Amino acid sequence: MYTYSDLEKDILSLKKTEREIIGASTLDKNIYALHKGEGKSRVLIHGAIHAREFLTAKLLIELLKDYDGSLPLTVIPMVNPDGVDLCNLGLDSIYDKSRRDYLYSVNGKSSDFTLWKANANAVDLNVNFDAGFGKGKLNLTYPAPENYIGEKPFSERESIALKSITEKNRYSLTVSYHSRGEVLYYGYENIVRYKEQVNKIADKLGYQPLLSKGSHGGYKDWYTLNFSGLGITVETGLDNASYPLSDKVFEKMLKDNKDILAFYAETASEIGKI
Ligand SMILES: [Zn+2]
Numbered sequence: 451m452y453t454y455s456d457l458e459k460d461i462l463s464l465k466k467t468e469r470e471i472i473g474a475s476t477l478d479k480n481i482y483a484l485h486k487g488e489g490k491s492r493v494l495i496h497g498a499i500h501a502r503e504f505l506t507a508k509l510l511i512e513l514l515k516d517y518d519g520s521l522p523l524t525v526i527p528m529v530n531p532d533g534v535d536l537c538n539l540g541l542d543s544i545y546d547k548s549r550r551d552y553l554y555s556v557n558g559k560s561s562d563f564t565l566w567k568a569n570a571n572a573v574d575l576n577v578n579f580d581a582g583f584g585k586g587k588l589n590l591t592y593p594a595p596e597n598y599i600g601e602k603p604f605s606e607r608e609s610i611a612l613k614s615i616t617e618k619n620r621y622s623l624t625v626s627y628h629s630r631g632e633v634l635y636y637g638y639e640n641i642v643r644y645k646e647q648v649n650k651i652a653d654k655l656g657y658q659p660l661l662s663k664g665s666h667g668g669y670k671d672w673y674t675l676n677f678s679g680l681g682i683t684v685e686t687g688l689d690n691a692s693y694p695l696s697d698k699v700f701e702k703m704l705k706d707n708k709d710i711l712a713f714y715a716e717t718a719s720e721i722g723k724i
Pocket residue numbers: 500503628629
């Protein structure tokens with residue numbers, strides 16, 4: 451388990467870390483960006499945009515605790531706090547009865563939200579970005595536990611928050627943490643950049659680099675389409691693990707990602723200003 455309140459507690463214990471609130475979720479929880487190092491950050495790393503992948507938030511916090519480099523970096527550990535709490539705590543995490551009823555019905559009249567990926571509007575945030583919106587093979591046009599694109603690109607507060615911080619700071623490298631598969635996705639449609647850096651990061655993680663195919667509406671897709679830096683998606687965690695992911699899976703994630711933040715910060719400074 452890893453909830454929004456676990457995250458808030460952990461954030462308070464972080465040393466030499468600047469905390470910024472970059473927006474609010476559908477149910478008014480804070481979306482935090484954490485800054486470490488000196489100077490202008492060229493790398494943005496985010497996790498838990500998909501509810502059931504909440505261990506990526508815990509992972510990023512643990513990695514931040516260990517990071518003592520001087521190169522600046524920015525981490526948004528939990529893009530989708532409402533979804534994370536729904537997944538961890540079920541409908542008890544929702545105060546408003548009409549919303550509770552709505553989510554229960556979207557979830558096929560089940561109280562088990564273990565596999566939920568969306569936010570509290572039942573929109574899958576990682577298909578809500580403006581890059582081939584609605585063209586993904588698995589995309590749905592109605593509220594669902596996963597794959598619902600929303601009414602329009604950036605219909606959701608959480609995707610807007612991620613868009614705004616990205617546009618404001620023009621990062622050279624963006625890394626989206628998902629689980630699972632132990633692979634790294636890069637590129638969007640025909641756009642492929644910084645293949646050498648992709649390979650180095652994949653090597654360091656011990657994950658296979660894969661050219662992204664048929665993916666639309668994701669953050670990495672949107673970033674790759676609109677900026678000239680490198681956007682990657684890291685799928686961490688054993689491919690055959692089932693949800694909720696076990697402590698053993700988490701231990702492996704930690705091991706795979708050891709010192710990776712420093713590597714991202716170096717890669718971003720290598721790419722330079724975009
Ligand atoms: Zn995901």
